[in-house]
Amino acid sequence: MNSLFQSKPIHLNLPDAEIIYYPAFFNKEEADSIYAELINEIPWQQDEIRVFGKIHAQPRLTALFGNEEKPYSYSNIKMQPHPWNLLLQKIKSQIESISDTNFTTVLLNYYRDGRDSNGWHADDEKELGTNPVIASVSFGAERTFQLKHNSDKDQKKSIVLEHGSLLLMKGTTQHFWKHQIPKTAKPTTPRINLTFRVIK
Numbered sequence: 001m002n003s004l005f006q007s008k009p010i011h012l013n014l015p016d017a018e019i020i021y022y023p024a025f026f027n028k029e030e031a032d033s034i035y036a037e038l039i040n041e042i043p044w045q046q047d048e049i050r051v052f053g054k055i056h057a058q059p060r061l062t063a064l065f066g067n068e069e070k071p072y073s074y075s076n077i078k079m080q081p082h083p084w085n086l087l088l089q090k091i092k093s094q095i096e097s098i099s100d101t102n103f104t105t106v107l108l109n110y111y112r113d114g115r116d117s118n119g120w121h122a123d124d125e126k127e128l129g130t131n132p133v134i135a136s137v138s139f140g141a142e143r144t145f146q147l148k149h150n151s152d153k154d155q156k157k158s159i160v161l162e163h164g165s166l167l168l169m170k171g172t173t174q175h176f177w178k179h180q181i182p183k184t185a186k187p188t189t190p191r192i193n194l195t196f197r198v199i200k
């Protein structure tokens with residue numbers, strides 16, 4: 001893997017946000033091999049979440065890796081991280097050099113098909129601190145990532161996250177915007193997304 005700076009960054013021009021998209025952060029060959037390894041080697045689990053008092057199976061599979069002493073809680077789930085493996089450490093160090101951030105944790109999502117999704121949310125948990133840097137890398141099927149501003153209803157953005165791409169969200173993005181991966185009726189093969197985070 002030595003694909004740094006292969007693709008030109010695209011700065012999304014959105015108010016109250018700092019979002020940068022790198023379309024081919026990993027080249028096709030690297031992305032293919034990372035995708036296959038992640039599908040096979042990650043201990044994917046399907047958690048239950050509580051939404052308005054009701055228990056649901058999460059509409060995707062997940063896994064958490066990170067520094068041992070940093071559990072991560074969201075949607076009423078407390079996840080204990082698996083220790084870093086070699087592949088995730090390698091991806092982490094490439095992303096750290098481009099984002100100038102030392103990540104403690106990565107949350108992995110496995111969207112099996114178009115019925116899997118990730119509903120509107122901000123990554124604004126207390127333990128991420130103010131103005132968190134979130135580095136999101138995608139492998140496999142392309143899915144649409146939607147953004148909407150919390151108070152200005154005219155501000156919305158959709159972006160297709162490509163195989164091997166990196167999306168960096170920083171600054172005040174999580175305070176003013178929510179994001180989601182909606183379900184799609186289009187026949188869709190699996191997609192894996194990794195969001196690297198700093199847990200304080």
Ligand SMILES: O=C(O)CCC(=O)C(=O)O
Binds near residue numbers: 136193
């Ligand atoms: O799958 C994605 O691209 C987004 C994942 C996400 O927003 C999250 O895990 O917080």
Ligand SMILES: [Fe+2]
Binds near residue numbers: 121122123179
């Ligand atoms: Fe998110």
